[in-house]
Amino acid sequence: MDYLPLPGTHVEDIDTPAIVVDLDIAEANIKAMASFAAENGVSLRPHMKSGKSPFWALKQIEAGAIGVCAAKVGEAEILAEGGVREILVTNQIVSSTKIRRLFGVASQANVTVAVDNHDNVDDLSMGAQMFGIELGVILEIECGMNRAGVKPGEAAVALARAVENAPGLRFDGVMGYEGNAVYTQDFDLRKQQAMDSVNILVAAADDIEADGMEVKIISAGGTGTYDITGKVERVTELQCGSYLFMDSKYLEVFGDHPHPFRSALTVQGTVTSKPASGRTIADPGLKAISTDQGLPGVVSVEGAIVRSLSEEHCVMETQGPADELQPGDKISFLPTHSDTTINQHDYYYCVRNGMLETVVELAGRGRFM
Amino acid sequence: MDYLPLPGTHVEDIDTPAIVVDLDIAEANIKAMASFAAENGVSLRPHMKSGKSPFWALKQIEAGAIGVCAAKVGEAEILAEGGVREILVTNQIVSSTKIRRLFGVASQANVTVAVDNHDNVDDLSMGAQMFGIELGVILEIECGMNRAGVKPGEAAVALARAVENAPGLRFDGVMGYEGNAVYTQDFDLRKQQAMDSVNILVAAADDIEADGMEVKIISAGGTGTYDITGKVERVTELQCGSYLFMDSKYLEVFGDHPHPFRSALTVQGTVTSKPASGRTIADPGLKAISTDQGLPGVVSVEGAIVRSLSEEHCVMETQGPADELQPGDKISFLPTHSDTTINQHDYYYCVRNGMLETVVELAGRGRFM
Numbered sequence: 001m002d003y004l005p006l007p008g009t010h011v012e013d014i015d016t017p018a019i020v021v022d023l024d025i026a027e028a029n030i031k032a033m034a035s036f037a038a039e040n041g042v043s044l045r046p047h048m049k050s051g052k053s054p055f056w057a058l059k060q061i062e063a064g065a066i067g068v069c070a071a072k073v074g075e076a077e078i079l080a081e082g083g084v085r086e087i088l089v090t091n092q093i094v095s096s097t098k099i100r101r102l103f104g105v106a107s108q109a110n111v112t113v114a115v116d117n118h119d120n121v122d123d124l125s126m127g128a129q130m131f132g133i134e135l136g137v138i139l140e141i142e143c144g145m146n147r148a149g150v151k152p153g154e155a156a157v158a159l160a161r162a163v164e165n166a167p168g169l170r171f172d173g174v175m176g177y178e179g180n181a182v183y184t185q186d187f188d189l190r191k192q193q194a195m196d197s198v199n200i201l202v203a204a205a206d207d208i209e210a211d212g213m214e215v216k217i218i219s220a221g222g223t224g225t226y227d228i229t230g231k232v233e234r235v236t237e238l239q240c241g242s243y244l245f246m247d248s249k250y251l252e253v254f255g256d257h258p259h260p261f262r263s264a265l266t267v268q269g270t271v272t273s274k275p276a277s278g279r280t281i282a283d284p285g286l287k288a289i290s291t292d293q294g295l296p297g298v299v300s301v302e303g304a305i306v307r308s309l310s311e312e313h314c315v316m317e318t319q320g321p322a323d324e325l326q327p328g329d330k331i332s333f334l335p336t337h338s339d340t341t342i343n344q345h346d347y348y349y350c351v352r353n354g355m356l357e358t359v360v361e362l363a364g365r366g367r368f369m
Numbered sequence: 370m371d372y373l374p375l376p377g378t379h380v381e382d383i384d385t386p387a388i389v390v391d392l393d394i395a396e397a398n399i400k401a402m403a404s405f406a407a408e409n410g411v412s413l414r415p416h417m418k419s420g421k422s423p424f425w426a427l428k429q430i431e432a433g434a435i436g437v438c439a440a441k442v443g444e445a446e447i448l449a450e451g452g453v454r455e456i457l458v459t460n461q462i463v464s465s466t467k468i469r470r471l472f473g474v475a476s477q478a479n480v481t482v483a484v485d486n487h488d489n490v491d492d493l494s495m496g497a498q499m500f501g502i503e504l505g506v507i508l509e510i511e512c513g514m515n516r517a518g519v520k521p522g523e524a525a526v527a528l529a530r531a532v533e534n535a536p537g538l539r540f541d542g543v544m545g546y547e548g549n550a551v552y553t554q555d556f557d558l559r560k561q562q563a564m565d566s567v568n569i570l571v572a573a574a575d576d577i578e579a580d581g582m583e584v585k586i587i588s589a590g591g592t593g594t595y596d597i598t599g600k601v602e603r604v605t606e607l608q609c610g611s612y613l614f615m616d617s618k619y620l621e622v623f624g625d626h627p628h629p630f631r632s633a634l635t636v637q638g639t640v641t642s643k644p645a646s647g648r649t650i651a652d653p654g655l656k657a658i659s660t661d662q663g664l665p666g667v668v669s670v671e672g673a674i675v676r677s678l679s680e681e682h683c684v685m686e687t688q689g690p691a692d693e694l695q696p697g698d699k700i701s702f703l704p705t706h707s708d709t710t711i712n713q714h715d716y717y718y719c720v721r722n723g724m725l726e727t728v729v730e731l732a733g734r735g736r737f738m
Contacts, residue, residue, distance in 0.1 A: 274486065
């Protein structure tokens with residue numbers, strides 16, 4: 001059982017470490033990406049590996065998204081349970097247990113799943129027949145990230161044909177992820193890298209269509225490449241997710257590049273020790289803020305630089321106003337990577353005008369299985 | 370609601386990614402540290418920031434530990450609720466909400482808390498009087514880690530005196546953490562670094578005793594320094610925690626140095642894609658295995674090296690038997706840092722002879738508040 005603060009609680013009275021989301025900013029981010037998509041004639045299917053909650057999925061769908069992406073069955077389950085009716089699972093679902101669970105989701109929502117090999121197509125087809133449910137299937141194309149995905153060209157055409165011929169499966173199209181480009185700082189280089197990947201993806205779709213199949217969906221895009229990939233005419237939908245809270249890593253990548261997004265998510269901490277002038281200790285450690293994209297920034301006070309995180313401590317070099325902080329004082333951190341930070345918490349504390357409006361459960365967190 | 374596999378399930382049938390603990394090995398590790406402590410006349414108070422569950426705490430107490438350490442109030446709460454009656458909170462508890470909760474725990478268990486400043490002593494004393502509960506207090510001494518802690522010498526003596534004089538507080542002694550030494554590979558250098566820290570801690574205790582106060586507890590030690598710090602006569606108790614599951618980072622640090630511990634914890638994953646010869650993709654990503662101490666190893670098959678982790682993917686370079694792995698095959702990973710890996714999961718799947726014996730809730734996970 002968790003004891004939660006009541007709506008109306010002042011943000012500074014929320015105990016720490018806590019994920020605090022500014023609802024006005026998050027809603028503005030949602031609106032901004034929806035507007036971009038509408039203006040550029042591309043659909044938006046935001047990735048829920050960031051938000052991990054039906055709350056954010058439904059807000060984005062209400063603002064115009066056609067559905068959402070999920071990274072795994074466990075996420076898809078909580079989204080379907082929460083009322084989301086259009087879900088693209090962007091990874092391969094391969095074990096028999098997970099495939100059965102995928103059909104559990106597919107009985108509640110329109111589900112499309114990514115495949116990259118023939119055995120998986122056979123297993124999904126068998127499941128579709130067993131459950132009597134038509135399952136959408138999209139090919140993941142290896143387009144430069146050197147991760148999963150079927151090779152474009154003949155291999156992709158053959159796999160698409162296998163899906164097309166498989167009882168119970170509906171061939172929906174292709175997807176890729178230009179993940180090798182999303183963190184490139186120089187815009188021209190980022191654009192070139194992204195286009196190299198997207199061109200491979202589009203060519204794979206062309207090959208499949210040349211073989212007589214309809215490619216309804218060409219899905220790609222991360223927050224770092226939304227305004228590159230989203231302007232490619234053949235791309236039908238964008239998968240970006242991080243723009244919802246806008247990671248500081250992406251803000252750094254964008255630099256002077258114009259964009260409408262602001263950071264909506266911070267981690268609130270408490271100063272726990274002031275052992276020496278110039279050194280201040282606070283309570284978010286590695287178990288509250290991820291560091292896989294770098295150390296967090298401090299946003300609520302001038303003059304603090306995070307020097308290291310151990311499990312439950314964050315050591316800051318402090319000067320000026322920050323060096324005046326005393327144990328008990330609240331302090332706000334900006335994580336470089338929201339997704340892996342969020343994944344360590346159970347709740348979002350959503351505030352408006354500095355007051356708690358609602359606590360949102362991170363229902364998809366920990367749903368590995 | 371979570372759906373959990375039943376006892377008797379074969380380990381390979383547990384869905385992934387999942388934390389799998391080999392109970393025989395974990396119990397042998399528990400016994401080995403308890404024996405070391407008994408043979409060296411030092412008490413053992415294992416840190417629960419690793420185990421995060423009363424299950425492991427009670428097992429260690431049953432094997433001879435005098436109690437456990439907790440990193441925060443949320444952990445102490447679940448330990449007390451689970452029946453642990455002797456808890457040392459190794460950090461400063463400073464906000465009024467957390468102090469009130471600390472007394473909630475202190476009404477169920479004998480609680481000692483670390484302090485490093487006078488205001489905190491005053492606040493704790495006020496709480497102790499308000500709740501009518503005597504609270505144990507231990508000074509955290511800054512002995513080389515440059516984190517929190519009161520400076521040894523006059524400052525420590527004055528703070529000890531303040532505790533001694535504060536109504537409702539019981540001065541228990543001093544603690545330190547030679548965290549700067551625990552990962553040093555060369556044993557002689559590790560010993561020197563550890564002893565430099567421990568000598569500072571012991572000197573601080575000497576100063577306090579010279580001022581007429583009794584120092585009942587001198588607490589220190591991590592798994593990396595257990596057989597150094599644990600042999601110092603003045604040290605009364607060891608705080609080591611990681612030996613329970615034995616991190617591979619510590620195995621690397623120990624190298625040829627003799628010790629009785631083995632890795633009890635692995636992360637079970639599933640191969641999800643085999644896009645090319647030499648490259649194999651599995652499902653534990655950054656959200657299932659932490660990388661703050663380095664990339665995980667692969668232990669269930671020869672010839673696999675983890676090259677990178679993204680959020681839900683792990684990319685392996687594979688050759689030989691590992692390159693034969695196909696989607697759906699199970700594979701076991703050895704995290705470099707158990708604590709931060711565990712913190713992302715909700716359950717331990719505890720196996721004996723390859724069969725699920727019990728599922729243990731990670732009750733302390735996510736208990737920031």
